[in-house]
C-alpha cells in the first residue's frame with residue numbers, strides 16, 4: 001500500500017481503493033516500473049486517472065503541464081484529447097525529456113505534445129496559448145508563482161489540478177523530512193492562496209498525495 005494514501009485515509013480503505021483500481025498493462029505498466037526503479041516521482045495511478053477523466057469531462061483541447069518527468073501523466077492527458085489537441089509540458093531535465101520522447105512515440109501520442117525545455121518560471125511568461133486545463137506538478141516552492149503565471153492563460157471555466165498538496169501528511173501535521181521544510185511551508189501557503197483565490201472555486205481532494213482541484217470562475 002502507498003504510504004501517502006495511508007497518511008490521508010484509514011489503512012483498510014486505502015488498501016481497498018488500491019485493489020479496486022485496475023492495474024495498468026503494457027506501456028503504462030512499463031513506465032511505472034521504470035519510475036519505481038529509477039526513483040522518478042510520477043503521479044499516483046489514481047491521480048493520473050483523475051487527470052484523464054477531468055480532461056475528457058471538460059472536453060479539453062489544450063492542456064498545460066508544469067513538470068513532465070518521463071511523460072506518465074502526459075500520456076493520460078494526451079489520450080483524452082481530440083486528434084488535433086495539444087499538451088504543452090514544461091521540463092528542464094534532458095534525461096527525462098529523452099526518456100519521455102521514446103515513451104510518447106511508442107504510445108502514438110508524440111504529435112499531441114509540445115515539450116518546452118526549461119524552468120517553468122522562464123517558460124511560462126513566453127506562452128501565448130489559451131488552455132482548458134493546467135496541471136501543476138514541479139517544484140513545490142514555486143507552486144504559487146506557477147498558479148499566478150498560468151491563470152491568465154487558462155480560459156474561464158477551465159480547470160486547475162495541483163498534485164502533492166498534502167505532501168505525505170506533512171502539510172497538515174509535523175515535518176518529518178527536514179529537507180522538505182521549505183517545500184512544506186510553501187505548500188501550506190499555496191493551499192491558503194488556492195482555496196481563497198478570487199478567480200477560483202477550489203478544493204483539496206484526498207486523492208493520491210492531496211490533489212488540488214479548481215475551476216476558474218473569473
Ligand SMILES: C[S@@+](CC[C@H](N)C(=O)[O-])C[C@H]1O[C@@H](n2cnc3c(N)ncnc32)[C@H](O)[C@@H]1O
Pocket residue numbers: 041042043044066067068069070071072073074090091092093096118119120121137138139
Ligand atoms: C513530480 S515530477 C513530474 C511528474 C509527472 N507530472 C508525472 O506525473 O508523470 C516533477 C518534474 O518537474 C521537473 N522540474 C524540476 N524543476 C522544474 C522547473 N523549475 N520547472 C519545470 N519543471 C521542473 C523535474 O525535473 C521533474 O521531472
